[in-house]
Amino acid sequence: MVETRVEEDFLGQQAIPSDALFGIQSIRASQNFPDQTRFNIEWYKAMGAVKLACYQTCYKYYEALKSNLSPSEIPFRIIEEEKLKAMEQAAIEIMDGKWFEHFIVPATQGGAGTSINMNVNEIIANRALLISGQQLGDYNYIDPIEHANIYQSTNDVVPTALRVAAMRMLQTLEGAIDHLRKKTEEAEKTYRDIPRLAFTQMQAAVPSTYGQLFSAYNDALARDWWRVSKALERIKVVNLGGSAIGTAAGVPQFFVMEATPTLRLITQLPITRGENLADVTQNQDSLVEVHAILKALAVNLEKISSDLRILASNLNGSSEVKIPARQVGSSIMPAKVNPVIVEYVICEAHKVYANDQLITSLSASGCLDLNAYIPSIGEALLSSLQSLTNSCLTLADNLVDGLVIDQQKAESRLFESPAVTTAIAVFTGYHQAAILAKYMTEKSCSVFEANRALKIVTEEQLNKILDPARLTKLGFNISDFNNL
Numbered sequence: 001m002v003e004t005r006v007e008e009d010f011l012g013q014q015a016i017p018s019d020a021l022f023g024i025q026s027i028r029a030s031q032n033f034p035d036q037t038r039f040n041i042e043w044y045k046a047m048g049a050v051k052l053a054c055y056q057t058c059y060k061y062y063e064a065l066k067s068n069l070s071p072s073e074i075p076f077r078i079i080e081e082e083k084l085k086a087m088e089q090a091a092i093e094i095m096d097g098k099w100f101e102h103f104i105v106p107a108t109q110g111g112a113g114t115s116i117n118m119n120v121n122e123i124i125a126n127r128a129l130l131i132s133g134q135q136l137g138d139y140n141y142i143d144p145i146e147h148a149n150i151y152q153s154t155n156d157v158v159p160t161a162l163r164v165a166a167m168r169m170l171q172t173l174e175g176a177i178d179h180l181r182k183k184t185e186e187a188e189k190t191y192r193d194i195p196r197l198a199f200t201q202m203q204a205a206v207p208s209t210y211g212q213l214f215s216a217y218n219d220a221l222a223r224d225w226w227r228v229s230k231a232l233e234r235i236k237v238v239n240l241g242g243s244a245i246g247t248a249a250g251v252p253q254f255f256v257m258e259a260t261p262t263l264r265l266i267t268q269l270p271i272t273r274g275e276n277l278a279d280v281t282q283n284q285d286s287l288v289e290v291h292a293i294l295k296a297l298a299v300n301l302e303k304i305s306s307d308l309r310i311l312a313s314n315l316n317g318s319s320e321v322k323i324p325a326r327q328v329g330s331s332i333m334p335a336k337v338n339p340v341i342v343e344y345v346i347c348e349a350h351k352v353y354a355n356d357q358l359i360t361s362l363s364a365s366g367c368l369d370l371n372a373y374i375p376s377i378g379e380a381l382l383s384s385l386q387s388l389t390n391s392c393l394t395l396a397d398n399l400v401d402g403l404v405i406d407q408q409k410a411e412s413r414l415f416e417s418p419a420v421t422t423a424i425a426v427f428t429g430y431h432q433a434a435i436l437a438k439y440m441t442e443k444s445c446s447v448f449e450a451n452r453a454l455k456i457v458t459e460e461q462l463n464k465i466l467d468p469a470r471l472t473k474l475g476f477n478i479s480d481f482n483n484l
Helices: 024-032 041-068 081-095 114-131 154-190 210-235 253-267 277-282 285-312 340-364 374-400 407-415 418-428 430-443 447-454 459-465 478-482
Strands: 004-009 012-017 195-200 203-209
Touching: 004 024, 012 024, 024 114, 041 081, 041 114, 041 154, 041 253, 041 374, 081 114, 114 154, 154 210, 154 253, 154 277, 154 285, 154 374, 195 210, 195 407, 203 210, 203 418, 210 285, 285 340, 285 374, 340 374, 418 430, 418 447, 418 459, 430 447, 447 459
Parallel strands: none
Antiparallel strands: 004 012, 195 203
């Protein structure tokens, strides 16, 4: 039988496991919100950083008071130094991810994040009690609200922590995009001169090269990297110290001014206090903007993945593009290998699209002085950041790195397609090129064989026209004709 302790609030009593760092508010939340999605650990760690900044700011405030006033002249009760230090230690441990098993509030919840704040407050209070040599649940000594929540509100600490977590994850995502971009750049260099048949509307179009294809992917990813690197600027403004609605009700001016700079030092992130704390508290358009940047990345990742899946498919015979075989593809079809990395990335991209709709609609649903849906908005944002980081890394390491292009097959496919005559038409005229294309179709032969039969141009001229460097050159000039 599990030993318990009894905690009480104005709603009544609740049995708590005797060794739990969480308390009555966390239990009530876990009972009220039957969601199984785990709260994001990066947000949890960021809550520790915000709490630490608050306690350190309190300590500096109390020191400033004591330097100017005698204890009898301070008109309110201050927290003893040993208790502040114990809570600081507990907050540092949360920053490191410790005691996460005691965070029992799920990701989806009501209450604008009060349950998040209270679960962290209870962990801090109970952990600080143990550090101080006291019993768990002895809130007369250190209380989750009176002490752990000093000069704070859910409405400033929870969204501030969300921004800290998002900024950290944006930095990680930035590195993952760059890793994928470097892999596509390597593929661009490796396959620069391998000719390829380009397609428009799923139909053979004009000659190109694989180097050109990967250069397009690389440029798209470079834009994503730039956008993500700038996203920190969109969410660096926080409302810490603003209390419930941004008016800093019940908060010392010293705390309002010092808490954010203290958090900036702790996190080494470019965090800044909002000039209008009421605006930062109630409006979440900056999160909508940042997630739109993430959606753009998801679009590019799906496009690249879908392209590679099509190019590597055997719908029309054996392909010149071979993606790495990562796992057995079927329990019934022998030797079948599926494009599982591509499918994974596409699934993650569609999660991001869904999250974008959720963030948009819930941000718009904020009412008057507060948005009550911060927990779900934050969960969706951090989920997208993790999905995109994972997608970039697995796409880079498990698909692009290891992708092989068979040059002989690529050349055969291009030179046996009547579409190759598009490159010839500028030198011979449309009608002569059309004759060549028609002969290739009727005889099922290559452009070289058709030209030998029809003698549209010389063999030497045809080789020059179909040189990969000429095929991918941006436009033509007079010298191209003189050099034939």
